[in-house]
Amino acid sequence: MKRNILKHKSSPVIILLLAVLCYGCQSSMVTQKEEPTLKKIFEDDFYIGAALSGSQINAEDSATTHVIETEFNSITPENVMKWMYIHPEPDSFYFEMSDRFVELGHKNGMNVVGHALVWHSQIAEYMNEVSDSLTMVDYITSHINVIATRYKGKIDTWDVVNEAFNEDGTYRESNFYKVLGPSYLELAFSLAAAADPNAKLIYNDYNLWKPEKRQGVIRMVKQFREKGIKIDGVGIQGHWSVQGPDIAQVRSCIQDFVDADIEIMYTELDLTTLPNPWELVGAEISQNYEGSPYMNPFTDGLPDTMAVKLGERYQDIFELFVEYKENISRVTFWGVNDKQSWLNNWPIENRTNYPLLFDRASKRKLAYDYVAKVKLSETE
Ligand code: XIL
Numbered sequence: 001m002k003r004n005i006l007k008h009k010s011s012p013v014i015i016l017l018l019a020v021l022c023y024g025c026q027s028s029m030v031t032q033k034e035e036p037t038l039k040k041i042f043e044d045d046f047y048i049g050a051a052l053s054g055s056q057i058n059a060e061d062s063a064t065t066h067v068i069e070t071e072f073n074s075i076t077p078e079n080v081m082k083w084m085y086i087h088p089e090p091d092s093f094y095f096e097m098s099d100r101f102v103e104l105g106h107k108n109g110m111n112v113v114g115h116a117l118v119w120h121s122q123i124a125e126y127m128n129e130v131s132d133s134l135t136m137v138d139y140i141t142s143h144i145n146v147i148a149t150r151y152k153g154k155i156d157t158w159d160v161v162n163e164a165f166n167e168d169g170t171y172r173e174s175n176f177y178k179v180l181g182p183s184y185l186e187l188a189f190s191l192a193a194a195a196d197p198n199a200k201l202i203y204n205d206y207n208l209w210k211p212e213k214r215q216g217v218i219r220m221v222k223q224f225r226e227k228g229i230k231i232d233g234v235g236i237q238g239h240w241s242v243q244g245p246d247i248a249q250v251r252s253c254i255q256d257f258v259d260a261d262i263e264i265m266y267t268e269l270d271l272t273t274l275p276n277p278w279e280l281v282g283a284e285i286s287q288n289y290e291g292s293p294y295m296n297p298f299t300d301g302l303p304d305t306m307a308v309k310l311g312e313r314y315q316d317i318f319e320l321f322v323e324y325k326e327n328i329s330r331v332t333f334w335g336v337n338d339k340q341s342w343l344n345n346w347p348i349e350n351r352t353n354y355p356l357l358f359d360r361a362s363k364r365k366l367a368y369d370y371v372a373k374v375k376l377s378e379t380e
Contacts, residue, residue: 038357038368039073041375045325047111049074049332051268053340057101063362064336074111076159076267076332077101078342081115082122087143090126095150102154111330113267114155116204117144118188119162120174128175136179140187148195157200157330159235159267160192161185165205169216185220186229193230204235204267209245209253218260233263239334239343240317241272242309247316254320258327266321268334270355271313272343273298273306289348296351310354311370318374337362 038048050072057080059065068075079085080097087093105112118140130136148158164185166172176184185203192201203221208214217234224231234257257264275295289295298306321328335341337358344353357368 036372036376037071038371039071041372042322042331045322045375046328047074047330047332048072049076049111049113049330050336051076051078051115051332051334052101052104052336053078054080054097056336056340057097057104059104061362067336067358067362069108072110072336074113074330074332075101075105076113076115078115078335078340079122081147083119083127083143084122084124086147088124090139090142093146098151102151106154111156112154113330113332114147114151114158114199115267116159116162117147117192118160118176118184120172120176121163130175130179133179136176136184137187140176140184141191144188144191145195148192148199152196153198155196155199157202157232157265158192158196159204160188160201160231162204163206164203165213165216167207167210167213169212169214169219171216182220186224186227189224189229189231200232200263201230202233202235202263202265202267203231204237206237206239206268208234208236209249211252211256214253214256218256218262221260221262233265233329235265235267237268237334238266239268239270239272241276242306242313247320250317251320254324254327258324264324264328265330265332266328267330267332269317269331270334270341270343271310273302273310273354274343274351277347291350295348298354299352302354306354307366310365311367314357314367315370315374318371322374333357338365 042048048071050068052068052075055061056064056068057077077098080101085094086098102112104110127139130139148155164172164174164177171177171182180187189201192199203217205213205217208217221231221234236253254264274297277289277295302310318331321331333356335356337360338344338354338356339360341353341355343355344351354365357365357371359365
């Protein structure tokens with residue numbers, strides 16, 4: 001029989017002991033109480049995603065892995081699915097990293113994004129040498145068939161074509177376009193739809209806050225729909241800065257896609273905190289800015305005023321996104337933390353940038369709190 005210690009003669013001491021223990025366990029429960037993470041905070045709004053580097057896919061840093069698994073419910077491969085890596089020669093594919101990426105997503109029950117099937121950049125060299133239409137169709141067909149079939153049912157959304165438009169809304173003169181004209185886009189979407197009928201297929205691009213550019217995209221979507229070619233939405237990259245584009249410009253971009261009944265995903269959000277060379281009068285990126293303190297002002301940390309500015313800007317952006325939550329199904333950051341960000345090396349190499357919500361040690365930054373505040377203040 002169990003002894004009832006509360007009925008024991010010397011119970012005052014025991015009761016005191018229990019009380020202390022109980023207080024200790026309660027207070028440790030309080031301190032251990034999990035703070036809500038981004039995916040929880042925005043669970044009624046949209047997926048919150050991050051682009052993962054190769055070393056993040058390989059889980060090389062435990063703090064970063066923890067952030068990936070707890071904060072995000074969608075992942076995109078930053079590089080490992082790009083043509084030059086996944087299909088380096090016409091007859092050879094490399095799937096080790098992309099398989100690992102997809103497994104990571106499934107293990108964590110995440111929305112998994114494929115990036116990107118057809119893109120002129122980071123492409124295998126043999127693709128730039130193609131000059132006849134038969135070979136081009138052949139290569140695009142095998143690329144999409146093999147990859148989209150391998151991941152059938154495992155990739156939720158494919159960036160089928162990336163960056164096919166010029167700033168004025170005309171088609172970019174990529175080698176795909178030179179050889180096949182705009183039909184390469186139809187080919188790519190049709191092949192992806194046939195290989196994985198249940199995946200969401202999107203067109204992805206930057207600078208869609210520019211009205212002429214997005215009009216080109218909207219025209220294309222309408223043409224696809226008239227022809228019965230499946231296209232499920234648009235990916236708006238969102239490589240912006242602390243200064244711009246204005247919220248009003250971002251709003252009218254969203255509204256134009258909403259009016260055209262096109263689902264929106266923000267696919268590559270980051271906000272540079274550093275000066276851009278093209279904002280300087282007469283500046284050319286080809287000029288060598290490397291090592292220039294003027295272009296790399298925050299090597300010892302982001303000043304508080306800038307940290308607040310970044311936070312406020314993120315807050316404005318997320319307030320707008322939440323307002324359009326019926327139309328925006330995902331917001332993905334282009335990277336997990338500032339250390340990883342491509343903006344340390346683009347458009348000028350070797351700078352110290354602070355564009356994301358987690359710092360170089362994968363700790364939450366002030367900007368994180370500004371983003372969280374957008375929803376948490378609603379419930380206060
Ligand atoms: C970038 C990666 O982040 C870098 O690591 C790589 O060196 C270059 O490409 N638009 C896109 C992304 O669609 O694939 C790009 O990613 C950033 C711009």
